[in-house]
Amino acid sequence: MSTRRMTMVQALNSAMEVMMERDPDVVVLGEDVGYFGGVFRVTAGLQEKFGKTRCFDTPITECGIIGAAIGMAAYGLRPVPEIQFADYVYPGLDQIVSEAARLRHRSNGQFTCPLAIRIPFGGGIFGGQTHSQSPEALFTHMTGIKTVVPSTPRDAKGLLIAAIEDNDPVIFFEPKRCYNGPFDGYYDRPARSWADHPDGEVEEGYFRVELGQARVVREGRDMTVLAYGTMVHVAEQVIAEHRLDAELIDLRTLVPLDIETIEASVRKTGRCVIVHEATRTSGFGAELAALVQERCFYHLEAPIERVTGFDTPYPHSLEWSYFPGPIRVGEALDRVAEAEA
Amino acid sequence: MTDMSRRPNRPQLSLHIPEPPFRPGDEVDYSFFEIPEPDAIARPDEAVDPMDIHGLAYGLIRVLDFEDNAVGSWDPALDPETLLAMLRKMALLRAFDERMHRVQRQGKTNFYVKSTGEEAVAVAQTFALDREDMCFPSYRQPGILFARDYPIVNLVNQIFSNARDPLKGRQLPILYSARDYGFFSISGNLTTQYPNAVGWAMASASKGDDRIAAVWCGEGSTSEGDFHNALTFGAVYNAPCIFNVVNNQYAISSHSGFAGSERTTFAARGIGYGIPALRVDGNDALAVYAATRWAANRARANLGPSLIELFTYRADAHSTSDDPSSYRSAQERSEWPLGDPISRLKRHCIRRGIWDMARQETMDREVAEEVLAAQKEAEQHGILGHGLHHPDETMFQDVYEHMPWHLREQRDQAVRERQIKWPEGEQA
Numbered sequence: 001m002s003t004r005r006m007t008m009v010q011a012l013n014s015a016m017e018v019m020m021e022r023d024p025d026v027v028v029l030g031e032d033v034g035y036f037g038g039v040f041r042v043t044a045g046l047q048e049k050f051g052k053t054r055c056f057d058t059p060i061t062e063c064g065i066i067g068a069a070i071g072m073a074a075y076g077l078r079p080v081p082e083i084q085f086a087d088y089v090y091p092g093l094d095q096i097v098s099e100a101a102r103l104r105h106r107s108n109g110q111f112t113c114p115l116a117i118r119i120p121f122g123g124g125i126f127g128g129q130t131h132s133q134s135p136e137a138l139f140t141h142m143t144g145i146k147t148v149v150p151s152t153p154r155d156a157k158g159l160l161i162a163a164i165e166d167n168d169p170v171i172f173f174e175p176k177r178c179y180n181g182p183f184d185g186y187y188d189r190p191a192r193s194w195a196d197h198p199d200g201e202v203e204e205g206y207f208r209v210e211l212g213q214a215r216v217v218r219e220g221r222d223m224t225v226l227a228y229g230t231m232v233h234v235a236e237q238v239i240a241e242h243r244l245d246a247e248l249i250d251l252r253t254l255v256p257l258d259i260e261t262i263e264a265s266v267r268k269t270g271r272c273v274i275v276h277e278a279t280r281t282s283g284f285g286a287e288l289a290a291l292v293q294e295r296c297f298y299h300l301e302a303p304i305e306r307v308t309g310f311d312t313p314y315p316h317s318l319e320w321s322y323f324p325g326p327i328r329v330g331e332a333l334d335r336v337a338e339a340e341a
Numbered sequence: 342m343t344d345m346s347r348r349p350n351r352p353q354l355s356l357h358i359p360e361p362p363f364r365p366g367d368e369v370d371y372s373f374f375e376i377p378e379p380d381a382i383a384r385p386d387e388a389v390d391p392m393d394i395h396g397l398a399y400g401l402i403r404v405l406d407f408e409d410n411a412v413g414s415w416d417p418a419l420d421p422e423t424l425l426a427m428l429r430k431m432a433l434l435r436a437f438d439e440r441m442h443r444v445q446r447q448g449k450t451n452f453y454v455k456s457t458g459e460e461a462v463a464v465a466q467t468f469a470l471d472r473e474d475m476c477f478p479s480y481r482q483p484g485i486l487f488a489r490d491y492p493i494v495n496l497v498n499q500i501f502s503n504a505r506d507p508l509k510g511r512q513l514p515i516l517y518s519a520r521d522y523g524f525f526s527i528s529g530n531l532t533t534q535y536p537n538a539v540g541w542a543m544a545s546a547s548k549g550d551d552r553i554a555a556v557w558c559g560e561g562s563t564s565e566g567d568f569h570n571a572l573t574f575g576a577v578y579n580a581p582c583i584f585n586v587v588n589n590q591y592a593i594s595s596h597s598g599f600a601g602s603e604r605t606t607f608a609a610r611g612i613g614y615g616i617p618a619l620r621v622d623g624n625d626a627l628a629v630y631a632a633t634r635w636a637a638n639r640a641r642a643n644l645g646p647s648l649i650e651l652f653t654y655r656a657d658a659h660s661t662s663d664d665p666s667s668y669r670s671a672q673e674r675s676e677w678p679l680g681d682p683i684s685r686l687k688r689h690c691i692r693r694g695i696w697d698m699a700r701q702e703t704m705d706r707e708v709a710e711e712v713l714a715a716q717k718e719a720e721q722h723g724i725l726g727h728g729l730h731h732p733d734e735t736m737f738q739d740v741y742e743h744m745p746w747h748l749r750e751q752r753d754q755a756v757r758e759r760q761i762k763w764p765e766g767e768q769a
Binding site for chain 1: 475477507508509511512516518519520521525526528530533535536537538539540541542543544545547548554566567570571573574577739740741742745746747
């Protein structure tokens, strides 16, 4: 299959275009996604190509967007609703948690809910506390939904296609700081683009990256670093700078989790650091730490560490003090690397 | 606490808390209800501009007058077979309710909700819809399933959460789901079905289908944001959806005043959205049928959604967990000025000469026997808490299409726990 250079925005757009071409039941809806093409341009051109009933703007009600999408799914469509920012998803939470997530189970499979809910998330764009949050743990805590987070254009496309084809509701978090280039945490250096990144080369047509499979970004012997979304790139940068022989795993799907890849790695390295941008307390890192110690305790040579955002609202002017950047990640990696059993 | 000593010289504010007209022990007098004549507002053409029929949101569509005649322009002129079929379904539903209430009191299940006094709503509305139209009910519209000839033994199996429960014991009793009967899975969370229904209707329209959606909530839960979000969606996309608000005066113990009835009608909610809004006597099966058919014809003609307020009275408790004598006057039910829906339809049929008391008594006996037979059949497959239920591993099925590893691990644990508890198998 032929490939071309894509940003994450273009890769996501390509995923929807491919799926709308293949399946007339795939529809895209959300605030500003139609004629305008979305505030991040992810749906650009879809309405023009597929018509207004396949890609359309919605009223500003996340409850309505998700609730209507559930009804469309019950009819037999495969809706791909966009929530403009993760910070806006909360009015739709009841529809996701009480309806979409439960419909298959409570109706004994009479009704299903194949939704791929796209949600830009994470900070680093000076969005303040209402355009920066990472609420993935709210969704991983709720059974019946899958939670996916790509970190590169290629994964973004392959995972979104798999999410659209999935017969269960999928929360698809897009790390918006990486829409146009990998972000390594150095906000004070020139922004990088996807143009020279190996995973910015993306197949043009249909392909899947299966849900529930992590990706080993780099192999290593001394420690395992678990990350997803933007933090994959920050961790990769820090590992290189600190010359650590660390194995970096991009989880890609949080639920269902690729526990086999994690276990195999930690059994090999004996050390584990978990990195996420979301707030710390009851974050997904707590779940990962618990799973690793339950399954790999006798292989561990050091305490498991979590590197996270702070338990404050995402601040506007102090964004870079909040963000778990190279200093915070680097300290944790060094501590775990040097810890004596 | 605000410092009140520095209050400026302005009128003192006071907070209003709604109060129902009657409390336990009160003499009930509904003479303040203004009940318009049956044809006070004539039936408009279905293609009418919603702006021209605002009066229907504040009036009350009636067909049966107080002498049990069908009168006026809303009279749907139903044939005797349809009238008697509706009467029988309503009677069957009431008989079912009475028996299921009793089996709950006998401890065979833990929970039940009756439709008493509201039978005309779901039954007559379903008769006015096509069999293929999709219904999104709240928990008090099992009449839809009765009207569509759903096997009532399946309902009892669900209520008992037994080995034949079509929902495998996963849902609270009466939260049915029946896709093949155009009956959406009842959530238990309130009014979430409103946006779901409008989405289904949008999908039907976008596919060039000819099926429409109908959705129900109570007057109390019109306060939920989902209600208003759905009406916005319905109006914006001209969705073929009938929005029904069953105003039975009470949300558990809270009078409709807590949903806004002191100021306006629930039908009037539709006016702000530019949606045709009808207010109908919910205890008049013919008026309910007529209003629903009007809205259905309009939706089917691609003229979009309508809102119907079905003005009725919850004649019994909210559920088996509720005791209404602790918050409302017992006289309300007998004094309700719009009567009982089954009695009114029965009297109308008798007046038309197509029915008589002897046949009514025969029918009442037959529906009671039908319900009892369904109960006995269901009991062979277990009652709640007595061993005959779906196997433990079914709890883990259908959470996802394919069971992920963490649920497989938890399933194995559950199966192991049961083997420890019942080493020789559970005794029914």
